[in-house]
Structure formats: structure tokens, C-alpha cells
Amino acid sequence: MRRIKCTVQYDGTWYAGYQVQPNSKTIQGEIEKVLEKIHGKPIRISASGRTDAGVHAIGQVFHFDTDTKFPVEKWLPIFNSQLPNDIVVNHVEEVAGSFHSRFGSIEKEYQYKVYRGPHKSPFLIHHAYHVPHSLSVQKMEEASRYLLGTHDFTSFCSAKTEVEDKVRTIFTISMEEEENMLTFSLVGNGFLYNMVRIIIGVLIEVGQGKRAPIEVKEILEAKDRRAGGKTAPAQGLYLYRVKYSNDN
Amino acid sequence: MRRIKCTVQYDGTWYAGYQVQPNSKTIQGEIEKVLEKIHGKPIRISASGRTDAGVHAIGQVFHFDTDTKFPVEKWLPIFNSQLPNDIVVNHVEEVAGSFHSRFGSIEKEYQYKVYRGPHKSPFLIHHAYHVPHSLSVQKMEEASRYLLGTHDFTSFCSAKTEVEDKVRTIFTISMEEEENMLTFSLVGNGFLYNMVRIIIGVLIEVGQGKRAPIEVKEILEAKDRRAGGKTAPAQGLYLYRVKYSNDN
Numbered sequence: 001m002r003r004i005k006c007t008v009q010y011d012g013t014w015y016a017g018y019q020v021q022p023n024s025k026t027i028q029g030e031i032e033k034v035l036e037k038i039h040g041k042p043i044r045i046s047a048s049g050r051t052d053a054g055v056h057a058i059g060q061v062f063h064f065d066t067d068t069k070f071p072v073e074k075w076l077p078i079f080n081s082q083l084p085n086d087i088v089v090n091h092v093e094e095v096a097g098s099f100h101s102r103f104g105s106i107e108k109e110y111q112y113k114v115y116r117g118p119h120k121s122p123f124l125i126h127h128a129y130h131v132p133h134s135l136s137v138q139k140m141e142e143a144s145r146y147l148l149g150t151h152d153f154t155s156f157c158s159a160k161t162e163v164e165d166k167v168r169t170i171f172t173i174s175m176e177e178e179e180n181m182l183t184f185s186l187v188g189n190g191f192l193y194n195m196v197r198i199i200i201g202v203l204i205e206v207g208q209g210k211r212a213p214i215e216v217k218e219i220l221e222a223k224d225r226r227a228g229g230k231t232a233p234a235q236g237l238y239l240y241r242v243k244y245s246n247d248n
Numbered sequence: 249m250r251r252i253k254c255t256v257q258y259d260g261t262w263y264a265g266y267q268v269q270p271n272s273k274t275i276q277g278e279i280e281k282v283l284e285k286i287h288g289k290p291i292r293i294s295a296s297g298r299t300d301a302g303v304h305a306i307g308q309v310f311h312f313d314t315d316t317k318f319p320v321e322k323w324l325p326i327f328n329s330q331l332p333n334d335i336v337v338n339h340v341e342e343v344a345g346s347f348h349s350r351f352g353s354i355e356k357e358y359q360y361k362v363y364r365g366p367h368k369s370p371f372l373i374h375h376a377y378h379v380p381h382s383l384s385v386q387k388m389e390e391a392s393r394y395l396l397g398t399h400d401f402t403s404f405c406s407a408k409t410e411v412e413d414k415v416r417t418i419f420t421i422s423m424e425e426e427e428n429m430l431t432f433s434l435v436g437n438g439f440l441y442n443m444v445r446i447i448i449g450v451l452i453e454v455g456q457g458k459r460a461p462i463e464v465k466e467i468l469e470a471k472d473r474r475a476g477g478k479t480a481p482a483q484g485l486y487l488y489r490v491k492y493s494n495d496n
């Protein structure tokens with residue numbers, strides 16, 4: 001048995017999310033279909049984490065085990081000739097059997113795109129969140145500092161989650177503006193269900209002046225999802241990269 | 249009667265093109281549907297020119313005549329609340345009855361996007377042409393210089409066109425690279441049917457070393473569409489702006 005690690009990009013617009021679900025088109029489902037064709041039997045893949053319906057990935061990582069003998073460089077053309085156009089594998093390598101895409105990850109980066117043009121853009125409907133009102137980046141930066149470090153993020157996690165340990169560490173939150181596009185970048189050791197989208201929802205309320213930056217600290221301390229704000233919509237979110245301890 | 253001039257952006261991916269056709273979703277059709285609802289009768293719009301299926305627009309211009317009395321600033325919210333998400337009107341003004349979106353245009357700019365990443369991008373399937381091979385921008389720039397100025401562009405025009413006068417003037421052709429995206433920008437007094445896509449098709453062959461830059465001159469002088477090359481695909485093309493004599 002050999003373990004294969006793959007990095008994959010996808011446009012999540014037309015998918016019901018990463019995880020296999022009956023009667024729905026999913027990222028995992030499309031990838032496993034290709035692997036089943038090659039192996040003649042079902043092959044399960046494991047990803048670094050799920051992404052929701054409409055969420056995109058620039059650097060999602062998954063692995064699978066195979067008893068095929070072909071050289072590792074064959075996998076990339078196999079995937080890309082058989083997957084739909086909106087799922088593209090861009091790196092494949094053989095890894096040790098101890099590698100695990102989910103449990104071995106030590107750092108994840110998500111990006112969230114907010115389009116600030118006065119009118120919506122026909123090109124960004126499924127790829128950014130349109131916020132035409134004025135936003136104070138300075139206030140959002142101030143607010144984001146309360147989230148840095150290790151905290152119990154219960155207030156920033158969907159109540160639907162099954163995970164018990166809600167303590168996570170956020171290393172950095174940054175914002176970059178280019179023309180009318182504001183890109184948030186969040187790096188942490190892991191993120192809870194909907195955590196990035198709830199953080200962005202609250203930061204946007206701060207940027208719009210609906211909340212003071214200090215309220216982010218109060219929300220965090222409340223440890224109650226009801227203290228938080230709206231979940232920002234899926235289409236602005238990108239799983240940007242996943243880092244493992246043996247990466248450079 | 250008042251004449252209204254509108255600037256519109258659209259993502260042409262899911263449309264059969266600009267021009268109304270029976271049983272097809274078209275840009276003109278969607279806009280005229282809104283106008284018919286408002287006026288209670290069919291209203292025809294005139295655009296600066298057609299765009300083909302899959303071609304996009306950043307600054308298409310159209311006009312129409314109306315006997316309604318509402319202030320001009322009402323039109324923008326009317327259009328944008330009733331048009332599909334991938335068609336967005338971003339400027340509306342009242343103009344003199346002598347204004348004509350097609351016959352009055354003195355300059356047009358088209359852009360063409362070529363994505364040069366090693367793998368296709370799931371985010372650009374419908375919005376750029378993927379050319380992963382190495383391209384010499386220098387050779388393409390050299391070749392493009394033969395096209396500048398006033399020429400008979402018969403070799404660079406679809407044989408399907410009905411237009412008789414094939415003489416056009418190209419003011420500038422420029423190329424800009426940003427990361428893996430190469431954007432061609434062509435400015436001229438007007439472009440024939442498929443002219444930009446045929447020019448790009450030939451320039452890419454030059455960039456790939458399949459033709460020498462001087463061949464562009466020979467193609468032009470042949471005045472025969474068969475002398476030209478492949479038509480570059482629709483999805484990379486954007487009608488960027490249309491200029492009128494009274495614009496600043």
C-alpha cells in the first residue's frame with residue numbers, strides 16, 4: 001500500500017460542499033468517482049477538513065491509499081483528465097503511511113474576499129461577498145487583534161458542530177485592499193465549523209460602525225454563539241493552504 | 249421621447265450572445281424584458297455592437313428611447329433589481345436624440361485574457377484562455393506592430409460577416425502580465441466580426457514560435473481569411489469600453 005497526498009483547487013459554486021452526500025454533487029464524490037474507476041473498487045479519500053456548499057479551495061489537501069503500481073507523476077494527469085473542469089489537482093506526492101491530511105495539519109490559512117465596488121459585479125456573484133457600504137479597515141484591524149492567540153471560540157462557532165474542544169489558536173489576521181477587493185487572510189492551527197465566516201460577519205459589522213471593536217472581546221468572553229453576529233456568506237470563502245510539520 | 253444611454257457589464261458565460269435570438273437566453277433579450285415590463289410594450293435597445301456567446305463585457309453601451317417621465321437616476325435601480333445577477337448596469341444618463349450607441353462610437357477597447365499557469369484554473373474556465381506553453385511576449389509585441397494603423401483586415405475577419413468595408417484603424421495593442429495572467433488590450437476605431445479573437449489566435453501562434461512575427465504582415469496583405477489562423481476562444485474576450493466624441 002502506498003499513501004498519496006494531493007493538493008486540489010476547486011470552485012465550490014456548483015457543489016453541495018466537500019463531503020459526500022446522497023443525491024448531491026460533492027467535491028469528495030467527484031474525486032472518489034475517478035479513483036473507483038482506476039481501482040475497480042471504492043476508494044475513500046481523507047481531506048484536511050470539509051468545506052461547505054459554495055466555499056472554494058486554492059490549496060485543499062487530501063490523501064488516499066492505493067495498491068496500484070504506477071509512478072506517482074501519473075496521478076496528476078489521471079485526475080485532471082477525468083475530473084470536472086472546476087476541480088483541478090495541482091500537486092501529487094507519495095508520503096509516508098503516517099501522514100494524515102486532517103490530523104497531521106499544523107496550520108491552515110483561509111481567505112475571505114469582500115467586494116466593495118458601488119455596484120455588484122457580474123463576475124464576482126459566486127466569488128466574493130458584496131459590501132458596498134463604507135467599511136473602516138482600521139476599526140476591523142483593531143477588532144481583529146482581540147481574536148489573536150489561543151481562545152475558546154464557542155461564540156464564533158456554529159451551534160451545529162459536534163466538536164467538543166472549542167479552543168483554537170489564531171496566529172494572524174490581515175487585510176489587504178486592491179482596487180475594490182478587500183481580502184482577509186486568517187492563519188491558525190485550525191478553525192471550527194463556520195468560524196471564519198462568523199469572524200468575518202462580526203468584523204464587517206465593526207467596519208460598518210454597527211459594533212465597537214471592543215465588542216469582539218466581549219463576544220469572545222461570552223462563549224455563546226448567540227453573542228456573535230451573522231455568518232458571512234459562503235461564496236467569499238477560500239481554503240487557501242494547509243501546512244504539515246514536514247513542509248518547508 | 250427621451251433617449252437614455254446605459255453602460256452595462258455582463259458575464260457572457262451562460263448567454264447565447266448579446267443579440268436577441270428565438271429560444272435562447274441573450275443579453276439584449278434580458279434587458280428588453282425589463283423595459284417591456286416597465287413600458288407595457290416592447291422597447292428595442294441598440295448596443296455599440298454585438299458580442300458572441302461566452303464573450304463578456306465590462307463597458308458595453310446601449311441606448312433606448314422612452315416616453316416615461318421618471319428621473320434618469322431611477323433607471324439604474326430598476327435595471328439592477330430586475331436583471332439577472334450576471335448583467336449589471338453601472339451608469340445611466342440622458343443623452344441628446346442624436347446620440348447613437350453604435351454609429352456614434354469613435355473608439356473601442358477590447359481586452360483578451362490568457363492564463364499561463366501550468367495547470368488550468370478552476371476559477372478561470374469561463375473567463376480566460378488557458379495557454380500553458382511558454383509564450384514569447386517580445387515576439388508577440390513585435391508581431392502586433394504590423395497591425396497598428398489603418399489596414400484592410402479581411403484576413404482577420406470571419407468570412408461570415410456581412411460588412412463590406414473591412415478597413416479599420418487599430419490605435420494600440422498592448423500586453424500586460426500579472427502573475428500568470430497575460431492581458432491583451434486592443435484599441436481601435438472599430439473591430440470586424442471575430443477580429444480580436446483572430447488577431448489573438450495569430451499572436452499566440454507567434455508567441456509559441458509556430459509563426460515568425462513578420463508573417464502577420466503577410467497575412468494582412470493576403471486579404472484572405474484563410475491566410476489567418478485559429479480564432480481564439482470566446483471566454484477570454486471582454487468588451488472593455490466604448491468611447492463617444494462627447495466623452496471626456
